[in-house]
Amino acid sequence: YRAGIVGLMLTGCVGKNGGGLNHYVGQEKLAPQAPWATIAFATDWAKPPRLQNAPSFHYVHTDQWRYEGEFTAYHPVPPDQDFAKGHTMDLQAKAVRLGWLPFYPQFNRNSLELVGEAEAAGAKTDQQIAAWAVEQLKSGDLEFSVDDPDAPENWPRVWFIWRGNALMSSAKGHEFFLKHYLGTHNNAHADELAEGTVQDVKWRAEAPQGKFDLVVDINFRMDTSALYSDIVLPTATWYEKSDLNTTDLHSYIHPLQAAVPPCWESKSDWDIFRSFAKKISELSRNHFPEPVRDLVAVPLLHDTPAEMAQPTIQDWRKGECEPIPGKTMPGLVVVERDYANLYNRFISLGPSVREQGIGMHGLNWSVKDLYDEMVETRATEQWNGRPMPSLKDVEDAANAILLMAPETNGEVAYRAFKHEEENVGLP
Incomplete structure (x- = not known):
């Protein structure tokens, strides 16, 4: 950048309207993040949202961990290391139970039912519900799903793919996606190596194939994800929808206005999600006519006091400390879900x-x-x-x-x- 900056300085363009340097920022950025996230994750109605980092989700649920051995088998490390050893899958599970990472499904039982179970056991407040869940986790009567990801009750069942070719170009380990997510033809030839090296995560002799019951792709391309999906919802492409766009090439925000209507049966992304919300609200009048309460495990977040909650690393499961929500384990928050009014909220x-x-x-x-x-x-x-x-x-x-x-x-x-x-x- 130095040549460009010198040119701006010599011509007096720094600090002038229309001058300055608008450069590549180095990574994907969503500029108007605060209001965007409020609307996208519905925190204008309920907090916290349920969010998951995709690499951990896919690494675990595509069973790629089964084809890896102990960490030091791949990376030479200095002797007597406490952290650079063991199996990556065990570290994923540890990160979840200590509150460093989220993971979904959260537990081996439906989180919508846990609140009712806690109340039946005598819990009356949100704090008492969280305390009941802690005791359940501590005793082993309730488990994090990441501890036994191949158990049928812990499989993800429905996958919505939006704005990405998740099957093929965006998939790290494409053949494992085909084998374990879809249960279809694949060219996976790797040997399973994790047996005997994973300690905290349960090993099942037979890896499941075809975990998903339904795959829906919202797309304007007939790419690999669309070809493998059960349902493809055609979305409008550029110039056919109004939208906001930001990029990693500069800090500008582009409001886009539709120039022509969407072709054939395609709709804008917003209209598709609004249609989902409307149909879910209609169905919920029979299945969830009244609001229900959900238990959400919230990781210790950056830019909050919780990021300083663990000055030393202690594992409550190993008896090194007590399980304390928001300190030595994820926070446990009761959230009300009003599915019958999902459309109104949308x-x-x-x-x-x-x-x-x-x-x-x-x-x-x-x-x-x-x-x-x-x-x-x-x-x-x-x-x-x-x-x-x-x-x-x-x-x-x-x-x-x-x-x-x-x-x-x-x-x-x-x-x-x-x-x-x-x-x-x-x-």
Whole structure:
């Protein structure tokens, strides 16, 4: 970059409107992350969301761990190392039980049923429900699913693929995806090596094949994922939908407007997910007519006090410490799920945004006035006894993101910096 920077300095273009250097930032970035994540993960209605890092999910569930041996068989390390040894799968399981990583499914029993079981055992508050779950985990009556990933009750069953060719070009270990996820033809020839080297994770003699019951691909290409999917939902391509786009090539945010309507039966991504929400709400009137409560294991997150919760590494399962949610193990949070109103929640910006604000990376700022502005000046949805900003159309969602993002609203950027000043003790 030095030549370009020198040129800008010599021509007096630094700090000038339209000048400066907008360079490659080095990795994929989603610029307006705070409001985007609020809408994408529905934290305007309930927290925390259920999120999973994809590499761990696929490494475990495609059974690639079965084809690996002990870590030191592949990597020479200095002697007397405490961490650089053992099987990677054991470290995955350890990371989950100590709260370093999330994993789904979470437990070997349905998390929607655990709250009811805890209440039947006498738990009355969320804290008592969490304490009951801790005792269940400590005694072994309840297990993390990562400890026995090949047990049928711990398999993932439904896979939605969106905006990625997950089968083939994005899959690390494509043949194992075909063999263990789909149970179809494959060219996997590797020998299984993990037996006898995994200690904490249960080894099953026969690896399951075909874990998924349903694979749905939302795609505008007939790529490998679409070819192997049970259902392909055609989505609109560029110029056929309104959207927001950011890239790792620069820090600009691109609002995109549809130039032509989608072809044939294709719909925009937003319309497809909205249709899902509507159908799920309709079905839930029979299966989940009333709100139900879910138990969510929350990992110790960066940019929160929890990231300093473990000054030393101690494993509660080995008796080195007590299992304490949010400190020596994941936090355990009770979350209400209202499936019958999923569609209503999808098309409206929830009140938690107005009451609690939004934030990212340990910062939080109020958008109460912006929320009220949207109610007064933009489309609204009326339900649950109050008007709320509408997210029914993708343009409404995009405009809400642009209004509340510090990257696109200078007033919001000021609020974010103000909160950072308070965090670090500046006036």
